[in-house]
Amino acid sequence: MTTTSVIELKRSALANNLDFIRNHIHSHSKISSVVKGNAYGHGTREFVSLAESEGIDHFSVFSADEAEQVFNCKKPGTTIMIMGWLENEQVEWAIENDVEFYIFDLNFVNEAIEASKKVKKPAKVHIEVETGMNRTGFKNKTLREVISLIEDNKECFNIKGLCTHYAGAESIANHVRIQKQIRNFNRIYRNLASNGIKPDLRHTACSAAAMNYPGTCMDMVRIGILQYGFWPSPETFIQYAHRQTDKSDPLTRVLKWKSKIMTIKEVKEGDFISYGTNYLAQENKKIAVIPVGYSSGYNRVLSNQGRVLINETFANVIGLVNMNMMIVDVTRINSVKRGDEVVLIGRQGDHEITVNSFSAMSDSMNYEMLVRLPQNIERRIVN
Numbered sequence: 001m002t003t004t005s006v007i008e009l010k011r012s013a014l015a016n017n018l019d020f021i022r023n024h025i026h027s028h029s030k031i032s033s034v035v036k037g038n039a040y041g042h043g044t045r046e047f048v049s050l051a052e053s054e055g056i057d058h059f060s061v062f063s064a065d066e067a068e069q070v071f072n073c074k075k076p077g078t079t080i081m082i083m084g085w086l087e088n089e090q091v092e093w094a095i096e097n098d099v100e101f102y103i104f105d106l107n108f109v110n111e112a113i114e115a116s117k118k119v120k121k122p123a124k125v126h127i128e129v130e131t132g133m134n135r136t137g138f139k140n141k142t143l144r145e146v147i148s149l150i151e152d153n154k155e156c157f158n159i160k161g162l163c164t165h166y167a168g169a170e171s172i173a174n175h176v177r178i179q180k181q182i183r184n185f186n187r188i189y190r191n192l193a194s195n196g197i198k199p200d201l202r203h204t205a206c207s208a209a210a211m212n213y214p215g216t217c218m219d220m221v222r223i224g225i226l227q228y229g230f231w232p233s234p235e236t237f238i239q240y241a242h243r244q245t246d247k248s249d250p251l252t253r254v255l256k257w258k259s260k261i262m263t264i265k266e267v268k269e270g271d272f273i274s275y276g277t278n279y280l281a282q283e284n285k286k287i288a289v290i291p292v293g294y295s296s297g298y299n300r301v302l303s304n305q306g307r308v309l310i311n312e313t314f315a316n317v318i319g320l321v322n323m324n325m326m327i328v329d330v331t332r333i334n335s336v337k338r339g340d341e342v343v344l345i346g347r348q349g350d351h352e353i354t355v356n357s358f359s360a361m362s363d364s365m366n367y368e369m370l371v372r373l374p375q376n377i378e379r380r381i382v383n
Contacts, residue, residue: 003378004291004324005259005344009046011053011383013252017227018054020250025210029217032081032203034224035070036062041370042228042255043379045073050381051227052078060222064090067099081126081161083222084136091115091123100124100160104136109149116156126161127192127199131184132177133167143188147195161201161220162189169216170208170233178209182216208232211240229253230355230366253355256346257373261310261338262289264330274319274327279304286331288315290342293324297373298344307357308342311335312349 021031033056034040039047044066048059052075059074061067062084070080082101086094086108092115094101103109103125112123127146130137138146150157164185168174185204192198205216207226229251231237241247267273267285290308294300298321306317308328315328330336345353355366 003376005257005296005377007041007043007373007377007379008256008258008346008382009042009050009254009379010252010256011050011381013229013254014050014227015054016250016252017229017254018051018056021210021221021223021226025205025214025217025221028219030058030201030220031056031227032058032060032220032222033227034060034206034222036060036066036083036224037367037371038373038375040224040228040367041373043375044069046379046381048073058220060224064094064099067094071097071099083128088115092119095119095121095123098124100126102126102128102136102163103146104128104138106142106145106149109146113149113153113156116153122156122158124158124160126163126201126203127159127197129162129164129185129188131164131166131181131188133165133181135165137164140188143191147192147197150197151195159197159199161203162192162199163203165206166204166209166213166216168208169206169212170236172235172239178213182213206232208236211236225367226251228255228370230370253346255355255370257344257377258346259290259292259342259344261336261340261342262291262325263338264288264336272319274322276320279319283331285318285329286336287318287327288330288336288340288342290326290328291324292342292344293322293326295323295374296377298326299369299372307353308344309348309351309353310340310342312351314351 033051035044038044048070058079059070060081060083064086067080067082080099088111091111095115096119116123128137130139166178166181169178201219203220205221207223209216210221225232267281267287269281269283271281273279292298300321302317303320307314311333313333315330317326318329319327343353345355355369
């Protein structure tokens with residue numbers, strides 16, 4: 001049954017973005033599509049299918065439950081990599097199903113050894129090292145113990161990768177810190193190689209690092225926000241555009257979120273609209289009710305601030321955003337009727353409602369706004 005709003009994923013937009021990324025990174029660098037957070041709000045099942053049709057065969061997730069979602073919809077031969085959380089019992093599932101995962105503390109290494117012996121199959125692991133972000137990853141002292149454990153249990157491990165994460169590659173303010181991290185990573189890699197541990201893949205670059213520090217692309221890049229058509233930060237786009245003759249944005253947004261007008265009614269001058277006394281009509285108004293509210297992911301902060309597109313015209317949100325509905329002013333939109341398309345995010349004609357417009361008004365990042373889109377909204381793939 002159709003939901004009150006629909007999210008469309010545009011195939012041609014993803015193809016455009018992947019072409020841009022492939023042209024920017026090294027030809028030998030593999031792309032791992034990051035689909036954590038329900039594919040940044042785009043829908044895991046739908047996006048994985050879409051990305052595979054565009055040649056992607058490696059996906060990164062945060063946790064085992066996300067890995068299972070990808071596992072249940074991916075094609076044979078597609079690789080899944082867990083970058084974060086696994087419960088003890090989930091380690092066995094990962095090993096049994098050839099799901100790769102990060103190791104970043106000693107307890108986890110021992111769990112992997114135990115699970116590998118139980119399953120009688122080596123764990124496909126990526127060694128995450130601490131280079132300066134101070135989040136997850138082995139520090140130098142602990143890394144020596146890890147090397148010893150791996151050497152004593154060689155049959156338990158297939159070392160697929162060596163990785164780290166940069167602390168804010170999207171901002172020039174972190175340049176010195178990132179450069180230090182790059183040097184630390186290269187030193188650690190040389191140290192491991194001298195101890196006979198040679199991972200198949202070195203990967204350190206996220207979207208921001210891939211754009212701002214091309215040398216970090218190495219054997220694989222973990223591309224998240226960029227593939228969906230969004231820049232990691234305005235600064236990243238500015239740095240890119242500064243090097244180009246054509247200053248236009250080369251990315252295309254994959255996602256469009258839309259609904260329909262539920263009903264239209266007239267409101268007299270001097271009447272309040274929606275809950276309380278938050279909005280007073282200063283003139284006779286024609287309003288449209290949209291069946292989308294804060295339970296649908298439309299932030300209540302956008303009350304009296306948000307805008308939508310109807311008949312290629314901007315319409316202001318008036319009154320408080322309700323749990324399941326919101327009201328927009330269509331007084332000056334001609335021929336508006338029940339059932340007309342309402343664009344909440346995306347393009348209609350020559351106009352566009354951007355995710356950044358939500359972010360600016362609610363003091364949130366575009367990442368945050370995207371992943372808050374409820375999973376139960378229907379997702380559709382369009383050309």
